[in-house]
Amino acid sequence: MDAGQSAQSRGRHRILIVDDHPLVRAGIKALIDDEPDLLVCGETGSIHDTLGLVRDDTPDIVIVDLSLPDGNGLELVKRLAGAPGLVGILVCSMHEESLFAQRALAAGATGYLDKHAAATQVVGAIRVILSGRIYLSERMTELMLERLSAKQPPLAGAASIHDLSDRELEVFCLLGQCLSASQIAARLHLSVKTVEAHRAKIKRKLNLASGAELTRCAVQWALEAGQEDRRE
Structure with missing residues (x-):
């Protein structure tokens, strides 16, 4: 990074985008870079490159898709969780939210965003995570609360x-x-x-x-x- 780029990025929260579709990365990057306090510091479509970029570019937040050509996005989340300096991990995926959001949080993610909603919600999701909170859609939050407050456990042997x-x-x-x-x-x-x-x-x-x-x-x-x- 040259001196001009360094001055431009000073004080901006750094975001790394991990998605194997270049057009998706470009769309998310445009939304983020349009914010005066946010900056995309890198992008990649592979798990292998992600680990090096997290080490070298020190992002504050990593946006991760679950479907990657060289491995499982949930496994990547587990490997990234707790990385020095990393504020949070936002999973942005096409996978069914009701099945994968809770798994992503259990793996170490700090938010889950349906890719269909990324155009309108990704910046808000990033800001929620930067504030130290967990980001979930309103529907998923209600669903998880319903599961926690369920008065009766599932039947023994019930297929799910x-x-x-x-x-x-x-x-x-x-x-x-x-x-x-x-x-x-x-x-x-x-x-x-x-x-x-x-x-x-x-x-x-x-x-x-x-x-x-x-x-x-x-x-x-x-x-x-x-x-x-x-x-x-």
Whole structure:
């Protein structure tokens, strides 16, 4: 960074954008750089580059997508949580908020933003996190409060997608896109055998009788999640 750039960025909160779509990064960058006290200090589409940029560019906030070509965004959040000087991590994703927001917070994120809402809410979300608070949509905040205040626990043995591990949920989402085991393995950088093991565990947790039933369940869930996104 030259002297002019250093003077220009002095006093501005530094934001790193991690998303594998250049157009998405450009759109978020334009919104952030339009704010006098905010500055995008870097952008990347890979986990590998993110770790180096966090070390070298010392951002205050990292905006992270969950779908990255070289790994799992939730695992990246876990690796970034607690990094020296990092104020917060904002997950900005297309994934179903009701399933992934709580997981993102558990991994160490300080906010979750539906990518559909980024154009109008990303700057506000950043400011909430900079103030030391957690950012969630109003709908997700209400949903989490309802879960916490539920008077009755779920029935023993009740099948729920929420019971899946982070990796199992990731596999389930890809099954909902009608990807084969080999395609999922390539996408997640896993062996086919490992993917098949995850499928078996998912089938057992959801009390499904066959692989075909698992695929139908995953596709139906993906369709319903897409319809919910369009209604919002």
